[in-house]
Amino acid sequence: MSMKHSPKLRPGPWDLLVAAAVLALAVACGTAVWGRSPGDSLTAVVSIEGAEADRLSLASSAQRVYSNNGYTLEVEFCPGGETGVRVRSSDCPSQDCVHTGTITRSGQSIVCLPARISIQLVGDGPSSTDAVIG
Numbered sequence: 183m184s185m186k187h188s189p190k191l192r193p194g195p196w197d198l199l200v201a202a203a204v205l206a207l208a209v210a211c212g213t214a215v216w217g218r219s220p221g222d223s224l225t226a227v228v229s230i231e232g233a234e235a236d237r238l239s240l241a242s243s244a245q246r247v248y249s250n251n252g253y254t255l256e257v258e259f260c261p262g263g264e265t266g267v268r269v270r271s272s273d274c275p276s277q278d279c280v281h282t283g284t285i286t287r288s289g290q291s292i293v294c295l296p297a298r299i300s301i302q303l304v305g306d307g308p309s310s311t312d313a314v315i316g
Contacts, residue, residue, distance in 0.1 A: 224288060224305040226259060226267045231298045240265050240303075253297035255279060267301055269294065 193201075228236040230250045238244060243260040258270045266286035269279040272294060279294035291302040 224265070224303050227302050227304055228257070229300045229302070240267070245270070248297075248299050250297050250299055253294065253299075255294055255297055255299055257301060267292070267303065269301070272297070 266284040274296040
C-alpha cells in the first residue's frame with residue numbers, strides 16, 4: 183500500500199510578482215494618505231459670537247489679537263515653526279483656550295467661552311476624515 187504525498191509548495195516567479203505588486207500598492211497608498219505635510223491647505227477660521235471675523239491660511243506665520251465681551255486673546259499662527267494655531271495668552275478667568283495648546287488638524291478647534299471667540303481649522307489637511315462607512 184503506497185501513501186500519496188502532497189506536492190511540495192514552492193513560490194514561483196508569478197508569486198513573487200504578485201507579492202511585489204501588493205507591496206508597491208501598499209507603499210503608494212501609504213504615501214497618498216500620510217505623505218502630505220501637516221497644514222497642507224488648512225485655514226484657521228476665527229469666529230466672534232458665531233460670526234466669522236477672520237480667515238487665515240496656515241501657510242505663513244502671524245500673530246493676531248482678538249477682543250470681545252471684555253476679554254482679549256492673543257492668537258499665534260504657526261508657533262515656533264510648527265504648523266498650527268494656539269492661543270498664546272488670554273485674560274479670561276479659566277484659561278481653557280490657552281491650555282488647549284496647538285491645534286494642527288482639520289476639524290480641531292479652540293474655544294474661549296467668556297470671550298465668545300472660537301478658532302477652527304478647516305480644509306483638506308491630514309486626518310480630515312476619520313472613516314468612510316457605506
